[in-house]
Amino acid sequence: MxxxxxxxxxxxxxxxxxxxxxxxxxxxxxxxxxxxxxxxxxxxxxxxxxxxxxxxxxxxxxxxxxxxxxxxxxxxxxxxxxxxxxxxxxxxxxxxxxxxxxxxxxxxxxxxxxxxxxxxxxxxxxxxxxxxxxxxxxxxxxxxxxxxxxxxxxxxxxxxxxxxxxxxxxxxxxxxxxxxxxxxxxxxxxxxxxxxxxxxxxxxxxxxxxxxxxxxxxxxxxxxxxxxxxxxxxxxxxxxxxxxxxxxxxxxxxxxxGRAEAFLESRKRIAARYREAFSDADFLTLPPDGDGNAFHLFVVRLKLDSLTIGRDEFIASLAERGIGCSVHFIPLHVTRFYAGTYGLFERQFPRALEAYRRAVSLPIYPGLDDDPIDRIIDAVRAVGAAHRRIR
Ligand SMILES: Cc1ncc(COP(=O)(O)O)c(C=O)c1O
CATH class of the missing domain: 3.40.640.10 (Type I PLP-dependent aspartate aminotransferase-like (Major domain))
Structure with a gap:
């Protein structure tokens, strides 16, 4: 970095x-x-x-x-x-x-x-x-x-x-x-x-x-x-x-x-900023939304066939720009213990596997002000643009 x-x-x-x-x-x-x-x-x-x-x-x-x-x-x-x-x-x-x-x-x-x-x-x-x-x-x-x-x-x-x-x-x-x-x-x-x-x-x-x-x-x-x-x-x-x-x-x-409602409002505001900023991004899919969302995480899914890099490289590129991201979750059926103990294989739960391969959790928490949100949005868009697959 x-x-x-x-x-x-x-x-x-x-x-x-x-x-x-x-x-x-x-x-x-x-x-x-x-x-x-x-x-x-x-x-x-x-x-x-x-x-x-x-x-x-x-x-x-x-x-x-x-x-x-x-x-x-x-x-x-x-x-x-x-x-x-x-x-x-x-x-x-x-x-x-x-x-x-x-x-x-x-x-x-x-x-x-x-x-x-x-x-x-x-x-x-x-x-x-x-x-x-x-x-x-x-x-x-x-x-x-x-x-x-x-x-x-x-x-x-x-x-x-x-x-x-x-x-x-x-x-x-x-x-x-x-x-x-x-x-x-x-x-x-x-x-x-x-x-x-x-x-x-x-x-x-x-x-x-x-x-x-x-x-x-x-x-x-x-x-x-x-x-x-x-x-x-x-x-x-x-x-x-x-x-x-x-x-x-x-x-x-x-x-x-006592601060939970105010925290929720902040999270909602950040989620709305991300939704707007990425509404026309053709290299990711926005997370599902609905009633009662607490916005604990904001997990986008990369469209891997429109990018020349994989999810892990995408996260590494964001890290180089100072943006901390995570992945939620590594599905349990591909982990050593659960796969081994119960004889599970990757394609057994194809939707969970697909979600995991594409998932990037972006920062979302009340202390995140407009400046860092702008930086995150710019960085995600820049990494997407820099690695767009030309067809
Ligand atoms: C879905 C889910 N369930 C349970 C837990 C366990 O929570 P705790 O760390 O409070 O034990 C976590 C923690 O990250 C979680 O994400």
Whole structure:
């Protein structure tokens, strides 16, 4: 990269003085781990998305693990999901002794194809759950997915790691199925550094997750030490996990939650700029859009037959111009572990494969002002023009 160019990172969290003050307040309170702040974050998040139970956890990965476990997924079960997702979604299925079964994405989209889901569900009578991921923040076709799930007695666990806030006619993404899981990882639409939230309408699932996220014991540390009449006593009901969200992080989450609508407006503005700027670009395809898009990612697809370079070179050329890009995702069925363990081959999920080969995720985050957006647009257009295939 030219050293005189100011690099534009692919992602950057928006952390300001309010988040700093919130952390300081908790640090000075004498209570750092899960307590009042985490409970307040849960109440506020539940009110925001309109769900019955919101349970704070230390990652979405932990949340997906807990959600599957609480819905009774275990050895011998199958869980349906698209390969176009992050590694942890399939890993937690394995951790429970169950088997991930992949279903291809929609034509020209990145979300699971509900018709392919119906076919796979019919062919897999031992499937117990489906985990649709609202890729890039664009809600999946939940009406049809829920219809298919009901027909095949599948629990619907939404992976809403990218989808906050994603308001749809049927409610916020993450609250439409049986249980939904959000991520507050550093690059997500709101962040606590690491963190997540599980939303469920099911009282029994909420009770189970509350217990399993903290060692399978029947009382939280806060209950044991801080509530009136507190006692040190507890009992262990299960071999649980250590998946609780500490108050220091919950305090950041509460501030970020209050900024979520403003963040969304910024992301929408950037997406609109990209859409306009690339509307006549003949070397790429714009991502699908629709109601409730949280614009976590902006993934364009290169038209590889109109370019003389491949996707990786395209990203390298942007990097030389100081533009940080990424690729979401390497489909799980082409990764060493999943391909090897389940005997999967590349063309088995042709749409996911095609999406991956062409995908470039451009920077999209609230701190991105007009100048860097202009630079990104100019750079993408320049790389496209410099490598146009002449026919
Ligand atoms: C679709 C999807 N699901 C789950 C996760 C896991 O989130 P976390 O890092 O909070 O565990 C991610 C993280 O990037 C993701 O992109």
């Amino acid at each position: 030219n050293p005189s160019i100011d690099p534009i990172p692919f992602a950057r969290p928006m952390i300001g003085s309010d988040e700093e003050a919130a952390v300081l307040r908790v640090m000075r309170s004498g209570w750092l781990t899960t307590g009042d702040e985490a409970s307040a974050f849960e109440r506020e998040f539940a009110a925001f998305v309109g769900c019955r139970h919101a349970l704070a956890v230390n990652s979405a990965t932990a949340g997906l693990h807990l959600a599957l476990e609480a819905h009774g997924i275990g050895p011998g079960d199958e869980v349906l999901l698209s390969p176009y997702t992050f590694a942890s979604a399939a890993a937690v299925v394995r951790h429970l002794g169950a088997r991930p079964v992949f279903v291809d994405v929609e034509r020209d989209g990145f979300n699971i194809d509900p018709e392919a889901l119906a076919e796979t569900a019919a062919a897999h009578p031992t499937a117990r759950a489906v985990m649709p991921v609202h890729f890039a923040g664009l809600p999946c076709r939940m009406d049809r997915i829920i219809e298919v799930a009901r027909a095949h007695q599948l629990v619907v666990i939404e992976d809403a790691a990218h989808a906050f806030p994603s308001p749809t006619a049927g409610g916020y993404a993450g609250t439409i199925g049986d249980t939904g899981v959000f991520s507050f990882y550093a690059t997500k639409t709101i962040t606590t550094g690491e963190g997540g939230m599980v939303c469920t309408k099911d009282d029994e699932v909420a009770r189970r997750i509350t217990m399993m996220r903290l060692h399978g014991i029947d009382r939280t540390v806060w209950d044991r030490y801080r509530t009136p009449g507190a006692t040190w006593k507890y009992d262990v009901h299960e071999a649980g996990f250590k998946y609780n969200l500490p108050d220091i992080l919950a305090a950041i989450g509460r501030v970020q939650l």
